[in-house]
Amino acid sequence: MFRLLPILVCAALGSEKPNLIVILADDHRYDFLSCHPDAPDFLETPNLDRMARNGAHLRNAFVTTSLCSPSRASILTGQYMHHHRVVDNQRAVPKDTRFYPEYLQTAGYRTAMIGKWHMGHDNDEPRKGFHHWVSFQGQGSYYDQTLNINGERHEQEGYTADRLTDQAITWLKSDRGDKDAPFMLHLAFKSVHYPFQPAKRHHGRYQGEKIDYPETMANSEENYATQSRWIRERRYGIHGIDHMETGAFDKDPVPSFDELYWRFCETVHGLDESVGRVLDYLDESGLSKNTIVLFLGDNGFHLGEHGFYDKRDAFEHSIRVPLLVYAPGHVKAGTRLEKMILNIDLAPTLLEFAGVEKPVNTPAFDGRSFKHLLDGSGSDKPWRDHLLYEYHWEWNFPATPTLFAIRTDHYKYIYYHGLWDKNGLYDLQTDPHERHNLIDVPAFAKKKEALKKQLFTELEASGALDIPIRPPKGEPLHDRKLPR
Ligand SMILES: [Ca+2]
Numbered sequence: 066m067f068r069l070l071p072i073l074v075c076a077a078l079g080s081e082k083p084n085l086i087v088i089l090a091d092d093h094r095y096d097f098l099s100c101h102p103d104a105p106d107f108l109e110t111p112n113l114d115r116m117a118r119n120g121a122h123l124r125n126a127f128v129t130t131s132l133c134s135p136s137r138a139s140i141l142t143g144q145y146m147h148h149h150r151v152v153d154n155q156r157a158v159p160k161d162t163r164f165y166p167e168y169l170q171t172a173g174y175r176t177a178m179i180g181k182w183h184m185g186h187d188n189d190e191p192r193k194g195f196h197h198w199v200s201f202q203g204q205g206s207y208y209d210q211t212l213n214i215n216g217e218r219h220e221q222e223g224y225t226a227d228r229l230t231d232q233a234i235t236w237l238k239s240d241r242g243d244k245d246a247p248f249m250l251h252l253a254f255k256s257v258h259y260p261f262q263p264a265k266r267h268h269g270r271y272q273g274e275k276i277d278y279p280e281t282m283a284n285s286e287e288n289y290a291t292q293s294r295w296i297r298e299r300r301y302g303i304h305g306i307d308h309m310e311t312g313a314f315d316k317d318p319v320p321s322f323d324e325l326y327w328r329f330c331e332t333v334h335g336l337d338e339s340v341g342r343v344l345d346y347l348d349e350s351g352l353s354k355n356t357i358v359l360f361l362g363d364n365g366f367h368l369g370e371h372g373f374y375d376k377r378d379a380f381e382h383s384i385r386v387p388l389l390v391y392a393p394g395h396v397k398a399g400t401r402l403e404k405m406i407l408n409i410d411l412a413p414t415l416l417e418f419a420g421v422e423k424p425v426n427t428p429a430f431d432g433r434s435f436k437h438l439l440d441g442s443g444s445d446k447p448w449r450d451h452l453l454y455e456y457h458w459e460w461n462f463p464a465t466p467t468l469f470a471i472r473t474d475h476y477k478y479i480y481y482h483g484l485w486d487k488n489g490l491y492d493l494q495t496d497p498h499e500r501h502n503l504i505d506v507p508a509f510a511k512k513k514e515a516l517k518k519q520l521f522t523e524l525e526a527s528g529a530l531d532i533p534i535r536p537p538k539g540e541p542l543h544d545r546k547l548p549r
Contacts, residue, residue, distance in 0.1 A: 081247075081355060083357050085249040085250070085356070085415050086252065086359070087251050088253075088340060089137070089140070089180070090336055090363070091256060092133075092259070094368070094387070095362070095365060097110070097329075098387055100117050105274070109334055110334065113337050113360065113387070113389060120400065123388040123406045125404065126361065126387070126406045127384045127407055127472070129453065130145075130456055131384050131454075132364060134154045134156075134184045135149075137151075140361075140408050142163065142409075142428070142430075144430065144432075145409060145455065148528070150533070153461075154186075154459070158184050163428055164193075164194045165412035165415065166194040166195060167193060169249045169416070172421040174421075175249070176249045177199075177248070179199040180199070180200065180252055180253035181204070181253045183204060183205075186539075196242065197236055197241070199213070204258065206225065207224065208262070209222055226255070229339070230339040230343065234346050237346060252343070256332050259310065260310075261329045267332075270334065271327045279369045280498050281369075283372075284300060284548075287500075288371075291503075294486050301545050301548060302464040302544065303375075304373060304374055306322055306372050309325070309375075322368075344391065353393055354393060355394050357391075357415070358392060359389070360390075360391075361408070361411075363386070364384075365381075365384055365386055367383060375462075381493075384470075386408070395418070400439065405448075405452055410432035412430060416434070451473045453471055453529075454469065454470040454471070454472065455469050455529055460537040462542055463541075471519060476490065476516060477499070478513060488504050488517075
């Protein structure tokens with residue numbers, strides 16, 4: 066009997082691979098968690114706070130490209146945009162793309178994708194790697210969204226985040242097939258992407274609350290004195306706060322910033338409720354003992370910083386994302402991580418938690434596993450001290466140029482490609498709002514040159530300088546509005 070024990074232990078461990086749930090929010094700012102010191106005072110996200118309190122808050126999480134489709138592709142491939150080649154929001158993924166859920170599926174996991182896919186506008190059909198598929202075309206809508214469920218379209222009524230949560234809980238409860246197999250769920254919400262539409266029960270919840278406008282929002286000489294010219298110019302387009310979402314014509318009045326801000330917060334609150342329903346089910350069913358739940362955003366979002374609205378650029382509010390992990394059996398409550406974690410790190414991390422090796426002859430991950438930082442098994446090991454960021458100019462939204470950036474804990478250097486304009490250099494410790502561009506300050510000339518050299522050495526070695534130019538596609542929102 067005694068001799069059999071190791072075999073039994075192995076079998077037991079083998080059957081207890083952790084379940085994995087990734088909850089992906091759209092355009093959710095890193096600081097819009099009510100437990101974050103910079104959150105608006107009135108914002109309530111009790112369930113995200115609960116994840117942070119009972120799990121880990123990774124306080125320096127970033128994307129390597131701040132745009133929906135490229136970032137989603139990075140999360141699912143573990144690769145930079147220049148490797149997976151989903152370079153804008155207009156095109157489907159290349160045919161040979163490999164997503165990490167495929168590897169989990171091969172290793173015996175039951176896998177589901179529920180929610181917004183948005184890599185290619187026109188196709189809601191099931192993609193490989195998932196046993197169960199619930200999605201819709203492109204951006205989808207906040208209400209009455211028809212869902213493609215495993216190849217068949219089903220009309221839905223009500224708030225899309227609620228319906229997607231219903232779908233997720235039903236799958237967890239009864240539809241995931243072999244209950245002894247571990248599972249992986251990718252649950253991607255439309256919330257909180259524009260046009261911010263809260264659930265009807267939340268509409269107006271924050272109306273009239275005091276908004277703390279960012280320091281860099283005003284169209285003042287002080288704010289733009291040292292900045293590249295394109296930054297001020299962006300105010301006069303669809304992604305500037307003076308003309309946001311005015312479409313192809315210079316409509317008047319411009320939508321109210323305050324109204325958009327309140328609706329954004331109310332939409333975040335509804336998203337938080339959905340997260341709470343998933344966590345409640347996991348706790349009630351006992352699944353949370355062996356399930357790793359990650360919550361993150363696909364990119365950041367400006368609400369007035371630098372006069373911006375939207376994302377894409379390399380400033381902090383564009384590239385930072387919220388990242389929380391709730392995994393009672395694996396991650397200690399109250400864990401706080403300050404190290405820089407990237408969207409390309411998710412796939413290798415989840416595979417390591419699952420004990421699944423990436424199959425041979427599959428594309429290399431650019432990211433690295435942060436499992437040892439989360440579970441404390443190697444928190445003293447060396448970790449990255451900088452990140453690389455890339456964004457390619459988009460025909461549809463031309464205000465933001467092609468750019469490359471390198472960010473350390475102390476400095477950020479931003480190179481703008483193809484512009485007769487200044488580049489950017491910011492001291493993040495003395496100037497966290499990135500208002501003072503140091504690019505022309507002689508005392509920082511050596512720092513600037515060193516970061517530029519490092520940026521281009523690493524981009525070139527990785528193959529990132531081979532920028533694809535593709536035929537323009539989709540609606541151009543080129544209009545440059547009049548200053549107001
Ligand atoms: Ca997004």
